[in-house]
Amino acid sequence: MGKNTIFSGQPIFNQLLTFIDKSEIRKIAKKHGSDYYVKKFTTYNHLVVMLFVVFEGYHSIREVILGLLANAHKLSHLGLSYLVRRSTFSEANKRRSSKVFEDIYMTVYQKHSRFLADSRLTDKDLKRLYIMDSSTISLFKDILKGVGRNPKSGKKKGGIKAHTIIKASENVPCLVRYSEAARHDHMFLQEVEALPSGSIITFDKGYVDYAQYETFSEKSIWYVTRLKENAFYTAGKEFDIPDDTDFGVLKDEEVVLLYGDNKTQEHKARRIAYWDNENQRLFEFITNNFELAAEKIAWIYKKRWQIELLFKQLKQNFPLKYFLGDNENAIEIQIWAAMLANLLITLVKSKLKRKWAFSNMVSIIRQQLMNYINIYAFLENPEKSWLILIKQDKYKYQHSLFPEVQGAYF
Secondary structure (H helix, E strand, O other): OOOOOOEOOOOHHHHHHOOOOHHHHHHHHHHHOOOOOOOOOOHHHHHHHHHHHHHHOOOOHHHHHHHHHHOHHHHHHHOOOOOOOHHHHHHHHHHOOHHHHHHHHHHHHHHHHHHOOOOOOOOHHHHOEEEEEEEEEEOOOOOOOOOOOOOOOOOOOOEEEEEEEEEOOOOOEEEEEEEEOOOOHHHHHHHHHHOOOOOEEEOOHHHOOHHHHHHHHHOOOEEEEEOOOOOOEEEEEEOOOOOOOOOOEEEEEEEEEEEOHHHOEEEEEEEEEEEEOOOOEEEEEEEOOOOOOHHHHHHHHHOOHHHHHHHHHHHHHOOOOOOOOOOHHHHHHHHHHHHHHHHHHHHHHHOOOOOOOHHHHHHHHHHOOOOOEOHHHHHHOHHHHHHHHHHHOHHHHOOOOOOOOOOOOO
């Protein structure tokens, strides 16, 4: 292949795997005992195969094995020394704990998170802002308790809920927990206590838990959310709205939220009434931060939409409609593999100067996953890569149907 920088000695898939440290996987496997009594299908091999499943979009274990067979001559590049059997793969999804894949994701995230932060951000509040929300994935079987009533036609489907926290400056999950879809969101609020003091977190009103809000205040963790319509509170001091403040701010006041048995417990907060002229809606925000300007509080809650875009990105590019196992562990493993695949492509995107739509990158990588192409050189300048190929093999392209190729470069 000479000095051509477009081709690579490794498939694109292997270039993605370079973000994953094999020594760290061995440590994680030892910690969880996931390789005890395992002869061939180690934790690393399992991870590679699961990523192969996610990138290729396979729907069944049979499809996975056929896909591996079609690329058998390239598997050694990925560190796979043998072709896994269907029964072995299925048993591994059932027996190897999903906590292993969670630790692998977090290890990769923590090692490369510095490449994810947007260096253009200058607002210190944005750099310490976290966003929390949940997304429900419907399951074909009633494996986990689904949300809502049973339909007249029979039982409702099962569902798994992914509770997720992202940093506003990174746009990838930094913490994920799973639960049955029927479990209330506010049960996840305890995870927020692990955030550094001074952090700001925003979430929707589905996470209402005033006792937990009081704990946040004690730990100097600032939250921004919406006030529920049936909230009990007493109004206190009203703050002046400066003349140069966004005209959408209608009221800024101190309130005491009442909760607990007989509404005897209190949580001191700040209520901001804000008119959104674009959507012609009135929003009522509450926060335990009394220092930030009222319009900044409204802006922080608006940033919450960022996590909705992330969920949309995951569901569009790595749709989780078909699972390779009918047990909770196998389902969680596949979700973690999708999260990791999303992280790996985000890391590739962060190293490129050329701007790409995420979905376009996923499409290119999916189509060329096992081809020997330098993914960075190609994505930086696809047009130049095409011209290099033409000049190297001009006889192959001289009868091309494309006029810009035929005769244009010969």
